[in-house]
């Protein structure tokens with residue numbers, strides 16, 4: 001499996017900006033010690049790829065710097081050529097991670113998960129919707145028919161849900177904080193709303209039930225997993241109370257379940273705003289370590305996957 005990362009993920013921003021840009025450099029360094037031989041530089045998403053998901057006039061405004069002040073405020077970044085490059089490379093990396101997943105069982109983007117980006121506008125630090133761009137491109141190429149998005153970032157994947165709404169070839173699952181951003185939620189195929197302060201046990205129980213329902217209803221050719229680090233108890237924006245162990249159990253459950261069902265998985269990092277940035281990096285790095293443990297030998301693609309089938313009820317409370 002391949003892990004995609006770019007130096008362009010580190011966006012230069014004004015001092016005091018809330019977006020944790022240094023997280024991406026720290027995560028890149030951490031993964032370079034974990035699995036340097038698996039790291040790859042992604043290609044940027046092209047205009048054709050972006051316009052399968054986004055309105056052409058929106059893509060043109062982003063690329064040319066014609067976004068007005070309100071559109072930039074909604075995104076949360078001041079426009080810059082670096083912002084465009086970051087957004088293109090991140091979308092390209094999730095597409096590349098999907099290609100790796102189809103070939104080797106798994107692929108990872110060390111950014112991505114920009115799920116608040118809608119067809120015609122960006123929001124909440126999200127410019128282009130990388131998951132939707134990847135799905136639409138693979139469908140257009142005839143590589144896949146059906147795709148599932150498993151969005152476990154603490155915020156609802158409203159942009160993804162809206163873009164893929166009413167489409168029988170896609171299934172969107174989102175577990176998120178009921179009282180958290182976005183305050184006007186979209187309708188995913190399956191939404192699970194969690195109360196403030198939800199901890200490991202209640203979260204994992206809800207996840208087990210939701211993923212079982214999703215996979216009973218829909219058999220995907222590929223899944224994109226948004227492994228947000230922001231359900232963490234120490235996250236500044238999360239409002240939930242998962243521990244690092246709880247988040248590791250979450251990742252293991254999702255990745256083992258998909259491996260047991262022979263569903264290729266691309267992983268995007270999504271959010272993570274811990275007061276100490278190293279905590280978010282720890283959580284993301286653990287996701288990658290778990291994926292390497294399951295897929296490190298390309299076991300899924302070669303049919304040598306040694307994992308037992310996951311029994312979904314075994315740890316339900």
Ligand SMILES: [Zn+2]
Nearest residue numbers: 153154155271
């Ligand atoms: Zn988030």
